[in-house]
Amino acid sequence: MDTAWHTAIARPTRDIADAPRDIALECDKVTKVFKPPRGATAPVVALHETSFTVRDGEFICLLGPSGCGKSTVINMVAGFETPTAGRIMLGGSVIDGPGGDRGVVFQEESLYPWLTLRENVEFGLRLRGVHRAERREAANHYLELVDLSHSGNAFPDQLSGGMKQRGAIARALANEPRMLLMDEPFGALDILTRETLQDVVLRIWLDTRKTILFVTHSIEESVLLADRILVFTGRPGRLAEIVDVDLGRPRSRGDRSFVELTDRLRSTLLGDVRRMEMGLDGERAPPSH
Amino acid sequence: MKPVRAFLIQIVENRTFAGFLSIGFILFVWWLITAGLGLIRPLFLPSPAETWDAAWGLMNGSANQVYGGNLFYQTAVSTLRVILGFVIACLIAVPLGVLAGLSRAADNLLEPIMQVLQPIPPIAWTPLAIVWFGLNLKAMLFLIVIASFVSMFINTVVGVREVRPVFARVAASLGGSRLQTICLVILPAAAPMLFTGLRLSFGRAWITIIAAELIAASSGLGYMIMNARTILATGDVITGMVVIGLIGAVFDRLLLWFERRIYAHRA
Numbered sequence: 001m002d003t004a005w006h007t008a009i010a011r012p013t014r015d016i017a018d019a020p021r022d023i024a025l026e027c028d029k030v031t032k033v034f035k036p037p038r039g040a041t042a043p044v045v046a047l048h049e050t051s052f053t054v055r056d057g058e059f060i061c062l063l064g065p066s067g068c069g070k071s072t073v074i075n076m077v078a079g080f081e082t083p084t085a086g087r088i089m090l091g092g093s094v095i096d097g098p099g100g101d102r103g104v105v106f107q108e109e110s111l112y113p114w115l116t117l118r119e120n121v122e123f124g125l126r127l128r129g130v131h132r133a134e135r136r137e138a139a140n141h142y143l144e145l146v147d148l149s150h151s152g153n154a155f156p157d158q159l160s161g162g163m164k165q166r167g168a169i170a171r172a173l174a175n176e177p178r179m180l181l182m183d184e185p186f187g188a189l190d191i192l193t194r195e196t197l198q199d200v201v202l203r204i205w206l207d208t209r210k211t212i213l214f215v216t217h218s219i220e221e222s223v224l225l226a227d228r229i230l231v232f233t234g235r236p237g238r239l240a241e242i243v244d245v246d247l248g249r250p251r252s253r254g255d256r257s258f259v260e261l262t263d264r265l266r267s268t269l270l271g272d273v274r275r276m277e278m279g280l281d282g283e284r285a286p287p288s289h
Numbered sequence: 290m291k292p293v294r295a296f297l298i299q300i301v302e303n304r305t306f307a308g309f310l311s312i313g314f315i316l317f318v319w320w321l322i323t324a325g326l327g328l329i330r331p332l333f334l335p336s337p338a339e340t341w342d343a344a345w346g347l348m349n350g351s352a353n354q355v356y357g358g359n360l361f362y363q364t365a366v367s368t369l370r371v372i373l374g375f376v377i378a379c380l381i382a383v384p385l386g387v388l389a390g391l392s393r394a395a396d397n398l399l400e401p402i403m404q405v406l407q408p409i410p411p412i413a414w415t416p417l418a419i420v421w422f423g424l425n426l427k428a429m430l431f432l433i434v435i436a437s438f439v440s441m442f443i444n445t446v447v448g449v450r451e452v453r454p455v456f457a458r459v460a461a462s463l464g465g466s467r468l469q470t471i472c473l474v475i476l477p478a479a480a481p482m483l484f485t486g487l488r489l490s491f492g493r494a495w496i497t498i499i500a501a502e503l504i505a506a507s508s509g510l511g512y513m514i515m516n517a518r519t520i521l522a523t524g525d526v527i528t529g530m531v532v533i534g535l536i537g538a539v540f541d542r543l544l545l546w547f548e549r550r551i552y553a554h555r556a
Binding site: 078101104108123171 | 453455456458459460464465466469473474477478480552
């Protein structure tokens with residue numbers, strides 16, 4: 001997609017990353033085991049001894065097929081679940097529950113239907129006691145950021161799926177979290193809307209330089225968006241590989257280097273998926289990074 | 290199809306018109322068997338005209354020595370009793386319902402009690418109410434609370450449980466406290482179900498207060514129609530019944546309108 005802002009912000013990949021940045025998130029040998037579901041005896045190992053770090057301002061994608069632990073990681077970083085073993089640290093302190101420092105965008109529709117779009121976006125600020133005028137202004141700013149300036153007074157059921165997700169992104173951002181967690185936010189949308197929203201997310205990230213953790217099962221999406229891709233494999237879920245995406249921005253799906261990377265990832269992942277489906281998953285030593 | 294038959298079908302398919310038609314028919318039969326053909330004695334069923342006279346008399350207070358007040362007074366008494374009792378019932382039922390909806394433990398403790406109370410018709414509590422509170426307002430309020438409490442509680446629990454879990458997670462990820470989540474997210478989200486509960490419970494409360502007034506009060510619409518029997522004023526009885534039905538319907542419509550206004554967006 002060839003838009004003005006794409007050319008305006010074109011830059012080689014490593015100039016910003018070269019400056020040393022703080023570690024925002026640290027996962028240390030995190031394991032998550034769930035009680036066996038009804039009728040089974042074996043507990044479910046959703047995640048096995050996973051470790052990685054994330055620096056401020058990075059765009060990280062968690063990539064993998066269903067059931068490989070990537071959503072479990074996001075849920076634990078968000079604070080909705082706690083690790084069975086190991087720990088997750090945000091800026092030096094252990095995460096022990098959800099909080100306004102980690103904004104979340106869910107895959108399912110999550111805007112409150114009894115509030116207008118603007119009221120939804122300013123909800124976090126309202127929880128914090130910010131005065132109405134200030135809230136309004138902030139909400140309008142973030143609505144503009146996601147191209148929804150004219151829909152502020154609409155109710156969610158009057159919006160399309162893509163608009164609702166943009167609204168959810170605006171709401172999470174308006175609360176000015178330290179980190180944005182996105183769990184397959186475009187999974188329920190059609191491809192065309194998804195591509196538009198990928199642009200929105202990229203634009204926001206370049207604008208705000210928020211640290212973003214983005215879960216997806218789309219190889220193309222992860223290569224398009226991420227600085228680094230955490231590749232997960234499943235049963236038991238674990239981090240199989242960490243891939244540095246050494247492509248300049250803006251990235252184009254047709255570029256040779258883009259296609260090479262997606263192909264490489266695809267063969268790795270398909271091999272893993274086949275193994276998972278056929279129950280042939282053997283022991284593999286996780287890499288260090 | 291014959292034109293006459295087509296015409297008739299058209300009439301009955303229009304709801305308003307057909308309604309007028311059937312009600313009109315009933316009124317006609319009423320008139321016929323009372324004033325028209327004199328088949329029924331006025332004591333058992335007064336004619337429409339006689340009933341209207343009785344209603345008029347009730348409204349302007351000509352029988353005030355008997356009942357203690359005119360029709361509007363009796364209506365006000367019953368209505369205020371039920372509103373007061375209903376508000377009290379909600380103040381207890383809704384918080385408990387929210388608690389039981391959110392906490393398995395609370396639900397495990399409260400649900401069995403509700404299961405035991407629910408099948409007992411509220412009116413069956415009347416003797417106990419009189420023994421405990423005497424023949425006064427407190428007994429009436431107690432009965433109304435009993436009548437509305439359980440169904441309000443159950444509707445609140447279901448309403449809270451049906452709230453999508455993601456809503457609470459959103460609030461948590463925006464930094465909301467538990468209390469904020471309950472007040473600003475759970476309650477508004479559960480409100481449609483709560484409103485349904487409100488209408489149901491109010492209906493039950495209204496039925497109960499009338500029944501209670503029949504036997505245990507000295508004012509109110511229920512008292513009035515029971516008393517009318519003793520002075521053989523059947524016209525007063527029928528008038529009372531019509532008013533009782535009307536008030537019940539009015540409140541139901543009012544709550545429905547209120548619900549639609551607040552939830553114009555179809556949550």
